[in-house]
Amino acid sequence: MVDLQPWPRPLSLIVQQAAHQLRLFVRVPVAVFFTIALPFVVLLVINATSGERFFNDANGDWPVDAFVCVAISAFTAVSATFTNLANMVPIRREEGVLQRWRSTPLPVWVLVGGHVVSAVVISVLCTTFMLGVGVAFYGVSVPLMSIPAVVMTLLVATLSFAAMGMAVAAVVPTASAASGIANAIILPMALISNVFIPMEEPPVVVEVLANVFPLRPFVDALQAPLHPVDPAAAPHWDRLAVIAAWGAVGFIVAVRQFRWNVTPGGSTRRRRSASQQG
Amino acid sequence: MTKSVIEVSDLVVEYQSSKGSVRAVDGLDLHIAAGEVYALLGENGAGKTSTVEVIEGHRRRLSGQVKVLGIDPAATGRDRRELRDQIGIVLQASGIEPEITAREALTLVRSPYRNPRTIDEVVELVDLREFVDQRVSTLSGGQRRRLDLAVAVIGRPKVLFLDEPTTGFDPSARRRAWDLISTLRAGGTTILLTTHYLEEAEFLADRVGVISRGRMLIEGSPRDLQQAHGQRVMSVDIVGGGSGVDEDLQAGLSQALAGVAEEIEWIGSRVHVTSSDTNAALERLTKWAAASGVILNEWSIERPSLEQVFLKVNSDEIEGDSRG
Numbered sequence: 001m002v003d004l005q006p007w008p009r010p011l012s013l014i015v016q017q018a019a020h021q022l023r024l025f026v027r028v029p030v031a032v033f034f035t036i037a038l039p040f041v042v043l044l045v046i047n048a049t050s051g052e053r054f055f056n057d058a059n060g061d062w063p064v065d066a067f068v069c070v071a072i073s074a075f076t077a078v079s080a081t082f083t084n085l086a087n088m089v090p091i092r093r094e095e096g097v098l099q100r101w102r103s104t105p106l107p108v109w110v111l112v113g114g115h116v117v118s119a120v121v122i123s124v125l126c127t128t129f130m131l132g133v134g135v136a137f138y139g140v141s142v143p144l145m146s147i148p149a150v151v152m153t154l155l156v157a158t159l160s161f162a163a164m165g166m167a168v169a170a171v172v173p174t175a176s177a178a179s180g181i182a183n184a185i186i187l188p189m190a191l192i193s194n195v196f197i198p199m200e201e202p203p204v205v206v207e208v209l210a211n212v213f214p215l216r217p218f219v220d221a222l223q224a225p226l227h228p229v230d231p232a233a234a235p236h237w238d239r240l241a242v243i244a245a246w247g248a249v250g251f252i253v254a255v256r257q258f259r260w261n262v263t264p265g266g267s268t269r270r271r272r273s274a275s276q277q278g
Numbered sequence: 279m280t281k282s283v284i285e286v287s288d289l290v291v292e293y294q295s296s297k298g299s300v301r302a303v304d305g306l307d308l309h310i311a312a313g314e315v316y317a318l319l320g321e322n323g324a325g326k327t328s329t330v331e332v333i334e335g336h337r338r339r340l341s342g343q344v345k346v347l348g349i350d351p352a353a354t355g356r357d358r359r360e361l362r363d364q365i366g367i368v369l370q371a372s373g374i375e376p377e378i379t380a381r382e383a384l385t386l387v388r389s390p391y392r393n394p395r396t397i398d399e400v401v402e403l404v405d406l407r408e409f410v411d412q413r414v415s416t417l418s419g420g421q422r423r424r425l426d427l428a429v430a431v432i433g434r435p436k437v438l439f440l441d442e443p444t445t446g447f448d449p450s451a452r453r454r455a456w457d458l459i460s461t462l463r464a465g466g467t468t469i470l471l472t473t474h475y476l477e478e479a480e481f482l483a484d485r486v487g488v489i490s491r492g493r494m495l496i497e498g499s500p501r502d503l504q505q506a507h508g509q510r511v512m513s514v515d516i517v518g519g520g521s522g523v524d525e526d527l528q529a530g531l532s533q534a535l536a537g538v539a540e541e542i543e544w545i546g547s548r549v550h551v552t553s554s555d556t557n558a559a560l561e562r563l564t565k566w567a568a569a570s571g572v573i574l575n576e577w578s579i580e581r582p583s584l585e586q587v588f589l590k591v592n593s594d595e596i597e598g599d600s601r602g
Contacts, residue, residue, distance in 0.1 A: 005392045007359075016389050020378075027377040092375070100373025102336065104433065105362040106390040260336075 017114020025122055035084055036126045039076045055198045060229030069134035071195045073127045074222045080123035081158050085165030086182035090175040099261045116162045123158040146225035149235040153221045156240045160247025166254035189215045214246040283437055283468045284310040289342035291328045302328040304492035315469040317479035317486045325492035326472050334367055334439055363392055366435030368426050368443050376415035380406055380425050384432055391433035404428040419446040440471045456481055476585040488591055495591050504581045512551045515575040534566035535559055
């Protein structure tokens with residue numbers, strides 16, 4: 001009889017799960033492309049065509065290329081968390097990966113935590129890269145006093161968008177539908193949130209909608225401490241509150257609707273055909 | 279009496295379909311002792327998968343008692359984790375990401391267990407050496423199933439669930455898997471197996487249960503089932519009946535065996551007699567041979583295969599239903 005060892009430490013398990021997800025991320029070219037390569041190319045194209053224009057907000061003028069660079073940095077963080085999780089978790093569910101973990105003593109929160117931590121790490125790395133490009137080529141400046149506000153904004157936003165991604169992953173019917181649904185949510189939101197098209201005086205409806213949904217508040221909250229004229233030292237708490245509220249809704253939906261498998265059961269034949277369709 | 283490690287009493291499972299609720303398991307009892315290999319057989323839709331999923335903790339039941347190693351598999355929290363640490367499951371869908379290697383999969387899957395086997399131990403046990411460093415996406419179907427087995431045993435389980443573990447295996451891979459299961463059993467692992475290959479159940483199982491429409495039809499050791507539910511087939515060559523076996527001789531034999539033979543089939547001069555009472559059939563056959571002046575040559579009396587038993591039990595059930 002083997003003497004039982006103590007349970008492995010949760011922190012060590014989360015680190016292993018997150019490292020596993022990071023390894024998977026770099027081995028799935030399409031995930032890397034959509035998360036970092038596509039936003040980077042979009043940034044290059046927009047800024048190549050924007051010229052020497054300025055965007056005027058309440059605190060002064062931004063060069064448009066710097067403004068767009070920070071906005072797309074925020075969008076990259078959303079791709080790495082929301083879009084990435086909403087896409088990949090249903091794929092893993094259809095591959096039976098979630099069901100496999102359900103058969104082991106791995107606590108559920110560690111499994112989900114591993115996904116979320118890896119998404120946050122990818123998000124921070126990608127955002128840092130994009131801001132670095134901004135500093136190097138588009139005149140973005142990151143004052144030391146602004147760094148705590150940037151970090152706090154990224155932390156709240158990435159966790160919230162990760163929760164929203166898990167919520168979409170929980171409710172989408174199939175993996176093939178997940179990609180379309182995630183993009184159908186995030187791309188229209190990006191169009192009205194100053195990500196690709198900076199709008200100085202948008203129509204009232206667009207302005208209201210943009211501020212209700214979480215992407216524009218994130219873009220604003222990341223831009224505020226990086227403003228070239230009047231950078232804010234404190235986080236934009238009211239904007240973060242909107243993002244966190246969406247994150248809380250996402251968290252509740254994700255927990256309540258989480259599904260381990262796509263096949264609610266039945267005979268061997270049905271399960272086989274369901275897994276083959278997946 | 280040996281303590282049951284799997285105890286199922288009066289299990290009822292229903293699921294919702296487009297036609298309303300369907301009863302997949304209907305008052306099933308199942309008790310499996312420590313160290314036993316138990317094979318659950320049944321046609322598609324018989325309820326064996328639903329039963330196993332409830333025992334694994336992967337499906338809710340409507341009613342009934344289920345305990346595995348003394349823990350209800352529907353438990354949550356600490357009990358759930360405790361149970362998961364001591365069981366291993368081979369699922370039909372592999373559940374391993376295609377982008378990682380077999381070794382990476384094993385390294386990760388062993389992490390949450392308290393007393394896992396080492397990677398080398400499992401590689402040796404399941405014979406993964408030739409592909410352990412290949413990505414899962416490059417493995418053949420049979421290799422993936424071997425990896426599934428490896429993943430299921432890496433936690434050093436006391437109870438192992440094998441849902442059609444050798445589907446897709448070639449004969450030699452199947453034989454290796456059987457050897458592995460025999461090795462695990464020798465080490466005291468309790469195994470609940472579902473399979474479509476009856477020779478697999480016959481080879482591996484201490485006991486077999488046949489379920490149909492969510493109920494246990496028969497249960498026992500393969501040998502007991504063969505004896506209790508199957509007839510024997512007696513085969514003998516009739517020599518000395520002239521140039522062939524004429525109709526009078528055939529009619530005489532039929533008359534002699536009336537009441538003890540369920541079926542008599544002639545192939546040339548060889549007769550196959552299916553009977554539940556081979557002693558009586560043998561006695562009458564020898565008397566008939568002496569009276570008719572023929573010699574009985576090249577005898578054999580064989581038990582039916584488990585497959586013949588399975589088919590007979592299922593056809594009896596269907597006939598019973600159509601009469602009822």
